[in-house]
Each structure stands twice: as structure tokens, then as C-alpha cells.
Amino acid sequence: MVKRYDVIVAGAGPAGAAAGAVLAGRGLSVALVDRATHPRPKLCGGLLTAKSVDALARVFGLSLADLAARGGLFHESPQYLFLHQNRELLGGAAAEPFRFVDRPAFDALLAGVAVARGAELLCGRAVEACDAASGLVRLRGGEELSASFVIGADGANSVVRRALGPEGYDRAAWRRDLAAAIEVELPVGGGPGQFPRAVSVPELHVGGASVPRAGYGWVFPGPRGPKVGICGLRRSDQDFGAIMLRFLRLLGVPEPEGVALHGHPLPYGNALARPARGRLLLAGDAGGFVEPLFGEGIFYAMATGAHAASAVLGGLRSGEEACAVEYERLLARTVRPEFVWSNRLRWCLFWAMRHMGAGPIRGFVKSAPAALAEMVHGGRSFRLLRRKAWEWGEGVG
Ligand SMILES: Cc1cc2nc3c(=O)[nH]c(=O)nc-3n(C[C@H](O)[C@H](O)[C@H](O)COP(=O)(O)OP(=O)(O)OC[C@H]3O[C@@H](n4cnc5c(N)ncnc54)[C@H](O)[C@@H]3O)c2cc1C
Structure with missing residues (x-):
């Protein structure tokens, strides 16, 4: 028998946990499927910016004290260093500290919130295939699940992404920007x-x-x-x-x-232009949502997981097309403009570094260190360092 849910979320990293927490928090039946069992290893620097701390509070209801107690928070530093060939270009201190988490504990905590809100965590179960039109998901071993919507949050090597078809997922382009x-x-x-x-x-x-x-x-x-x-x-x-x-x-x-x-x-610059198709939406690394200059992914995983969940809440009332439109609207108001501008900035910096050495980047990081630190933390936009506030969709506090 095919077990049925309102939503299946493939992958219980930060993106999947965010989607699961928002949807289960609204009383929906959610299967959160992960091929691993938490706490599982994850290669990651574990750096959290201030906007990530804000997202943790809004999406998961988690405070820094919760992170310190159960989420693997082990270090904070407002200071940072930029170096070239191991020689200091700039040492500075941001108004907000950079925080560091141990990913296995962090990810287990986030998935635990989704479960506490009612999501069913299916660990040790790998998704093998997904049908975007029907919402049918096949697990390794042959078991099948079905849902009104599926959120693919199964990381950079996503299996679910294939179900977008060639219009949504151009493999050659994906590899080029990886x-x-x-x-x-x-x-x-x-x-x-x-x-x-x-x-x-x-x-x-x-x-x-x-x-x-x-x-x-x-x-x-x-x-x-x-x-x-x-x-x-x-x-x-x-x-x-x-x-x-x-x-x-x-x-x-x-x-x-x-x-x-x-x-x-x-x-690293390959956010999918069309991350939704039929009953399927892609979030986090699976959709390429990593900021293209610094490679920050934890915040964007939580943000796009939450956006996908908000879009699904509307989609359950108004249908698949409305869901895709709302997901794109949220992305277009938040993630996409940031990525466009951080991508521009990175090519300027990479080009300057290659052709002109460390001078331009030294000038750049020294030009406005406080504002640049705010840009990384999220208080300012990659777009010309304008002040900015993040926007969240339905179901997020
Ligand atoms: C070396 C390195 C350092 C990084 N450092 C930082 C950093 O300091 N700060 C930062 O913000 N970002 C960092 N990132 C990026 C960040 O790790 C990712 O962007 C983030 O983990 C994405 O979250 P996610 O939930 O989309 O995917 P993931 O965290 O990868 O989670 C995906 C989940 O899906 C599961 N899964 C995979 N395949 C299947 C399947 N077939 N079926 C079911 N489940 C499946 C996995 O087990 C996993 O639990 C780093 C990345 C790398 C590679």
C-alpha cells in the first residue's frame, strides 16, 4: 500500500527541516525522509551569520541558548581576518559575532523541531525517484509514498532534482557552475x-x-x-x-x-531558474541556493526550505500553479537579487585578483569594513550595501 501524506520532504538537513517544521507546525501530515540517521556527518565550516540566527528563531523557534545547549554551538567571534598568501590584508571586528556550530548536532536539533511539531522522520530511507506530476516518491527497496506536494531538499547531489526534467535541470549548466x-x-x-x-x-x-x-x-x-x-x-x-x-x-x-x-x-552560482514543476519544489543545495561569493548555504537552505513550505501552504488551497508562482515570488523578493549582486561582486573580485594581485581586494575590504560585515550578516544587501530586511512567507513567525 502507498502511504499518503500532505507533503513529503526529501532530505532532513537545514532546508528539509525548515520545510518540515513550517508545514508540520500548520498541522499538515509531513514525511521527512533522510537516507542517513541523525546525528550524521556533514562536511561544513559551520559558520552561522546573524541572519541565520534570525531564521532559527523565526522558522524553528530556537534561541542561541537552545543552540548552545543542544545545537552544537561551540564558538563565537566578532573578529575576522582576510589574508593573501597567509599575509594579513585586513583584520576587523563585526558588530555581530560569527557563530560556529557542529553540523551533526545542529542538523539533529533542527530535524527534532520538525518532529516535535508532528512531522514523521523516516531515517535510513533513501529516495530513489520522484514523479513531479503525481507526487509519488519511491524509496530504495521499493517502498512508495505519495503526497500533494514534494519538497526536494536532498542536498547538492540531489536525486529528486532529476524529476524537474530538462527544462528545470540542465545537467551541463549545473556541472559548470558547481x-x-x-x-x-x-x-x-x-x-x-x-x-x-x-x-x-x-x-x-x-x-x-x-x-x-x-x-x-x-x-x-x-x-x-x-x-x-x-x-x-x-x-x-x-x-x-x-x-x-x-x-x-x-x-x-x-x-x-x-x-x-x-x-x-x-x-556556487547555480541557483535553478525554475526550481518548481508540478507538485515538486527544490530547496537548499538541491536547488543550488548557495550564495555565490562566500558560499554561505545554511541560511539559504533554511530560507528556501521555509519559502517552499509557505508556497505549499498556498498551493494546497489554490493548486500547483499558484504554488510555483508563490515560490518564485518569494525567491524573487529575497534570495535571487542577493545572488545576482553577490555574483557580480565575485567576478569583479576574482578578475581583479587574477589580473591585479591583492591590491584591489585590499582596497575593497578596507573601504567599508563595518558595512561589508553587515552585508555578510544580512543587515545590508549585496546590492550596493543598501539596508535591507528579509521577507518571510506564510507560516513563518
Ligand atoms: C566544505 C563545505 C563547507 C561549508 N561551510 C559552510 C559554512 O561555514 N557556512 C554555511 O552557511 N554554509 C557552508 N557550506 C554550505 C552548507 O553546508 C550547505 O549549503 C547546507 O548544508 C545545505 O543544506 P541542505 O539542507 O540543502 O543540504 P544538506 O545539509 O546537504 O542536507 C541534505 C540531506 O539530504 C539527505 N539526502 C541526500 N540524498 C538523499 C536521498 N536520496 N534520499 C533521502 N535523503 C537524502 C542527506 O543525508 C542530508 O541529510 C559548506 C559546504 C561545504 C561543502
């Missing part, structure tokens, strides 16, 4: 593969041969030791493993060849 990301968490010490110093201030490394072209590197505080990562567009045909080794050497890690490197694709 970034490769590598991140490792290292113990502090002087031995092989160890990081030479403790890290309490997040660092962004730009330019030079030790980070990818059309990308950057980072050193973040981590829960067990510093996290070192790189990401860059894959189309630039770079050897990311070799770059990561150079980066680790530049940072003073002895014998980095022995460090086990872990990678994951990062949508």
Missing part, C-alpha cells in the same frame, strides 16, 4: 598533519597559488581542532587536491600528504 570543496579538521600540534596553532578568529584566504582560482580558502575554529578548507569553481580545471596540499603547507602544517582529504560539491 564548486569543489575540500575541508579537513586537524588537531593542534607540531607533528605531521597537525595544525601549528589554535584558531579562535575565522580567516578567509584569497588570491595566490595556494587557494583555487574563482574560489578561496578558509581556516575556521572547529569543535575538535581548526577546520581548513578550500573551494573553487570546478570548470576552472584545477587540481584541487594539489591546491589543498599547497594551502596546508602555506599554513605551516608539516607533512600534509598524510592528511586524509574530504570533499563535497558546493553549488
Whole structure:
């Protein structure tokens, strides 16, 4: 027998949990399906901006105290550093701190809110296929579920995305705009593969041969030791493993060849133009909703998951077409303009760095550090640093 729900959400990361929390909070029957079981590993720097903290309160009803108690919040720093070839370009302090969470605990907390509001969490169940016209979802092993709407939030390697068909999902374009990301968490010490110093201030490394072209590197505080990562567009045909080794050497890690490197694709400028089709909507990494300059994805996963849920609330009353229209309206008022402007900014910066060295980027980060920090946190837009407030849809506080 095919079990029926109002909504099936594929993937219980931040995007799926947000969608599940909003929909279950409105009394709908929701299946939140994940191939893994929380807490599950997730390669991520775990940096949360102020807008993410706001989204956690609005979408999940979670405070910073909740995050500290159960959500893996382990560090805060208002300070930040920009570096070029490991030399400081700018050190600053933002009005709001940057916060760091351990993703397994964080994601488990968010999914737990959806469950507490009534969503049914089906863990260890991988979605294998989805039919956008009927809302039928097939799980590995042959089990089938059906729903009035399906939200695909199954991450960058989404299976559900295929159901958009060639009009919604151009595989070649998707691959062209994808970034490769590598991140490792290292113990502090002087031995092989160890990081030479403790890290309490997040660092962004730009330019030079030790980070990818059309990308950057980072050193973040981590829960067990510093996290070192790189990401860059894959189309630039770079050897990311070799770059990561150079980066680790530049940072003073002895014998980095022995460090086990872990990678994951990062949508980096490939937000889908048409992320809804029939009864299906894509949110989070599955829809490519990652900010194209800094690669921030947690906030946009929560935001697009919540937007998709708001659109579904309308869609259940007014039909599939109204649902797709409302989803696009919310995206067009929030995520899309930010991505257009951050994309412009990144190409200016990448071009300047490649052709003119570190000078222009030094000038850029020093021009208005407080306003730029606000831009990252969400109080100002990527569009010419205008002040801005985020807009939320139905069902979000
Ligand atoms: C190295 C790296 C560092 C990053 N650092 C940061 C950072 O510091 N700050 C930030 O904001 N963003 C960061 N990001 C981006 C961020 O991790 C993502 O944008 C975010 O996790 C997206 O959330 P999501 O819910 O869309 O997808 P995910 O978090 O990937 O969740 C998808 C879920 O779907 C499940 N799933 C997958 N396939 C299936 C299937 N077939 N069936 C059922 N379930 C399935 C998975 O198990 C998973 O639970 C980083 C990304 C990378 C790769």
C-alpha cells in the first residue's frame, strides 16, 4: 500500500527541516525522509551569520541558548581576518559575532523541531525517484509514498532534482557552475598533519597559488581542532587536491600528504531558474541556493526550505500553479537579487585578483569594513550595501 501524506520532504538537513517544521507546525501530515540517521556527518565550516540566527528563531523557534545547549554551538567571534598568501590584508571586528556550530548536532536539533511539531522522520530511507506530476516518491527497496506536494531538499547531489526534467535541470549548466570543496579538521600540534596553532578568529584566504582560482580558502575554529578548507569553481580545471596540499603547507602544517582529504560539491552560482514543476519544489543545495561569493548555504537552505513550505501552504488551497508562482515570488523578493549582486561582486573580485594581485581586494575590504560585515550578516544587501530586511512567507513567525 502507498502511504499518503500532505507533503513529503526529501532530505532532513537545514532546508528539509525548515520545510518540515513550517508545514508540520500548520498541522499538515509531513514525511521527512533522510537516507542517513541523525546525528550524521556533514562536511561544513559551520559558520552561522546573524541572519541565520534570525531564521532559527523565526522558522524553528530556537534561541542561541537552545543552540548552545543542544545545537552544537561551540564558538563565537566578532573578529575576522582576510589574508593573501597567509599575509594579513585586513583584520576587523563585526558588530555581530560569527557563530560556529557542529553540523551533526545542529542538523539533529533542527530535524527534532520538525518532529516535535508532528512531522514523521523516516531515517535510513533513501529516495530513489520522484514523479513531479503525481507526487509519488519511491524509496530504495521499493517502498512508495505519495503526497500533494514534494519538497526536494536532498542536498547538492540531489536525486529528486532529476524529476524537474530538462527544462528545470540542465545537467551541463549545473556541472559548470558547481564548486569543489575540500575541508579537513586537524588537531593542534607540531607533528605531521597537525595544525601549528589554535584558531579562535575565522580567516578567509584569497588570491595566490595556494587557494583555487574563482574560489578561496578558509581556516575556521572547529569543535575538535581548526577546520581548513578550500573551494573553487570546478570548470576552472584545477587540481584541487594539489591546491589543498599547497594551502596546508602555506599554513605551516608539516607533512600534509598524510592528511586524509574530504570533499563535497558546493553549488556556487547555480541557483535553478525554475526550481518548481508540478507538485515538486527544490530547496537548499538541491536547488543550488548557495550564495555565490562566500558560499554561505545554511541560511539559504533554511530560507528556501521555509519559502517552499509557505508556497505549499498556498498551493494546497489554490493548486500547483499558484504554488510555483508563490515560490518564485518569494525567491524573487529575497534570495535571487542577493545572488545576482553577490555574483557580480565575485567576478569583479576574482578578475581583479587574477589580473591585479591583492591590491584591489585590499582596497575593497578596507573601504567599508563595518558595512561589508553587515552585508555578510544580512543587515545590508549585496546590492550596493543598501539596508535591507528579509521577507518571510506564510507560516513563518
Ligand atoms: C566544505 C563545505 C563547507 C561549508 N561551510 C559552510 C559554512 O561555514 N557556512 C554555511 O552557511 N554554509 C557552508 N557550506 C554550505 C552548507 O553546508 C550547505 O549549503 C547546507 O548544508 C545545505 O543544506 P541542505 O539542507 O540543502 O543540504 P544538506 O545539509 O546537504 O542536507 C541534505 C540531506 O539530504 C539527505 N539526502 C541526500 N540524498 C538523499 C536521498 N536520496 N534520499 C533521502 N535523503 C537524502 C542527506 O543525508 C542530508 O541529510 C559548506 C559546504 C561545504 C561543502
